[in-house]
Amino acid sequence: MQKIISLCKRRGFIYPGSEIYGGLANSWDFGPLGAQLKKNIKDLWWQYFVVNRDDVIGIDAALMMNPKVWEASGHVAGFTDPLVECKECHQRFRADHLEISKLKTQNCPQCGGILTQPKAFNLMFKTFIGPVDNQANAVYLRPETAQAMFVNFKNILDSTRIDLPFGIAQIGKAFRNEITPGNFIFRVLEFEQMEIEYFIPASLQGWEKFFGDWQEQMSNWLKFIGINSQNYAIREHAKDELSHYSKRTIDFEYKFPFGQKELYGLAYRTDFDLKNHEKHNVLGVNLEYTDPQTGEKFIPHVIEPTFGVERTILAVLCDAFEEVEGGRGEGSRQEKEVVLRLDKKIAPIKVAIFPLAKKEPLILKSREIVKNLRQNCGHLPNFVIAYDDSGSIGKRYRRQDEIGTPYCVTVDFETVEDQSVTVRDRDTMKQERVGVGELSKYFEEKFNK
Numbered sequence: 001m002q003k004i005i006s007l008c009k010r011r012g013f014i015y016p017g018s019e020i021y022g023g024l025a026n027s028w029d030f031g032p033l034g035a036q037l038k039k040n041i042k043d044l045w046w047q048y049f050v051v052n053r054d055d056v057i058g059i060d061a062a063l064m065m066n067p068k069v070w071e072a073s074g075h076v077a078g079f080t081d082p083l084v085e086c087k088e089c090h091q092r093f094r095a096d097h098l099e100i101s102k103l104k105t106q107n108c109p110q111c112g113g114i115l116t117q118p119k120a121f122n123l124m125f126k127t128f129i130g131p132v133d134n135q136a137n138a139v140y141l142r143p144e145t146a147q148a149m150f151v152n153f154k155n156i157l158d159s160t161r162i163d164l165p166f167g168i169a170q171i172g173k174a175f176r177n178e179i180t181p182g183n184f185i186f187r188v189l190e191f192e193q194m195e196i197e198y199f200i201p202a203s204l205q206g207w208e209k210f211f212g213d214w215q216e217q218m219s220n221w222l223k224f225i226g227i228n229s230q231n232y233a234i235r236e237h238a239k240d241e242l243s244h245y246s247k248r249t250i251d252f253e254y255k256f257p258f259g260q261k262e263l264y265g266l267a268y269r270t271d272f273d274l275k276n277h278e279k280h281n282v283l284g285v286n287l288e289y290t291d292p293q294t295g296e297k298f299i300p301h302v303i304e305p306t307f308g309v310e311r312t313i314l315a316v317l318c319d320a321f322e323e324v325e326g327g328r329g330e331g332s333r334q335e336k337e338v339v340l341r342l343d344k345k346i347a348p349i350k351v352a353i354f355p356l357a358k359k360e361p362l363i364l365k366s367r368e369i370v371k372n373l374r375q376n377c378g379h380l381p382n383f384v385i386a387y388d389d390s391g392s393i394g395k396r397y398r399r400q401d402e403i404g405t406p407y408c409v410t411v412d413f414e415t416v417e418d419q420s421v422t423v424r425d426r427d428t429m430k431q432e433r434v435g436v437g438e439l440s441k442y443f444e445e446k447f448n449k
């Protein structure tokens with residue numbers, strides 16, 4: 001983990017938040033490469049689950065909602081984790097993470113002191129609107145994006161022509177005052193979720209089929225972004241572990257260096273949310289759906305696939321990280337070298353262009369190639385091109401390998417003569433000569449595949 005964290009800082013993926021002020025525990029800032037990687041993942045997810053489907057539509061809702069939403073959803077009463085505190089060292093723990101026996105007093109894993117009895121700790125961050133800090137002005141920062149999809153259910157039905165089954169998708173920030181944040185970006189206080197609430201006919205008691213379909217689609221997505229299926233496993237939630245709204249939940253658990261932990265979740269939320277919002281909404285809005293064929297009215301049930309953005313990034317980095325003993329050749333110094341085998345689609349930089357020497361004709365030619373590629377390949381999604389003319393060519397290759405750039409293009413003295421360049425593939429290390437005039441088509445094929 002330390003190797004990944006230091007690579008992230010050194011190369012500009014992820015920095016500790018507020019670093020020059022001593023940091024803010026468990027906050028992280030995405031640097032130039034991290035921001036691009038995050039954008040690539042979110043854009044691909046949106047394309048995969050929203051743009052390419054007829055049955056899913058997207059929304060982008062406000063972060064702060066009327067506090068009554070969180071009462072109706074059960075979050076004010078029930079979005080809690082069991083908190084225990086050591087009476088000696090005052091370290092806090094999540095009782096469910098300590099596997100505390102309900103019958104026995106447990107000792108602090110840090111100092112051996114006596115722990116307090118578990119107490120329900122609400123994870124929602126509270127803030128106040130306007131100048132007066134009183135309860136009447138209190139609002140919560142949303143702890144999940146899901147509720148906005150339920151609260152807008154009627155608006156979606158009225159403003160679109162969509163029929164069941166259909167999904168509402170959203171990507172956005174969520175905030176949780178976690179008791180034990182940590183493990184780099186795995187458990188943080190503010191993070192992004194990519195969620196779908198998939199509404200299904202209640203009358204059709206076939207939620208298991210939809211659940212199975214979504215499980216398959218989530219696995220396909222993981223394959224699509226290059227995660228090795230050997231590196232994650234599915235875990236079924238036990239009955240006493242299920243959230244207050246769920247009848248069945250499974251977790252996709254990734255084998256992180258610090259243990260096998262939840263990457264994504266898939267839950268059958270029944271009609272819990274829509275029913276509650278129908279009961280509690282202050283306008284008395286009916287949240288039933290009318291079947292266009294039969295005229296039957298009912299509250300749909302919901303399957304919820306949920307994906308954390310930060311955990312996707314961490315899984316992708318862990319999956320792609322490889323240390324090559326003895327280096328990769330090309331003038332390497334026979335030590336360990338890192339190659340980040342990111343899938344081409346999510347790599348933050350797609351192509352790096354190097355002039356072999358810092359000489360004017362090569363620099364000019366390289367700059368011209370960058371300009372042409374930007375113009376001709378501009379339609380490819382997030383097609384970021386880097387130009388690098390500093391250090392030996394071996395060093396430049398290593399730098400790009402470390403950040404996962406799939407292709408490097410070297411402009412040499414022959415280029416000026418024969419109008420061709422050397423393209424080097426990150427994974428196979430194969431080099432081939434490609435005509436400058438063919439380069440756009442070459443990359444178009446590589447990235448469209």
Ligand code: ATP
Pocket residue numbers: 144176178185186187188189190191193262263264265306307308309310311
């Ligand atoms: P955990 O058991 O790890 O606390 P959870 O079951 O509470 O997670 P969900 O409520 O299912 O998580 O949230 C949906 C997704 O949001 C998770 O699968 C995860 O990818 C992401 N997520 C949840 N909490 C955090 C967090 N504190 N930091 C980063 N990502 C998170």
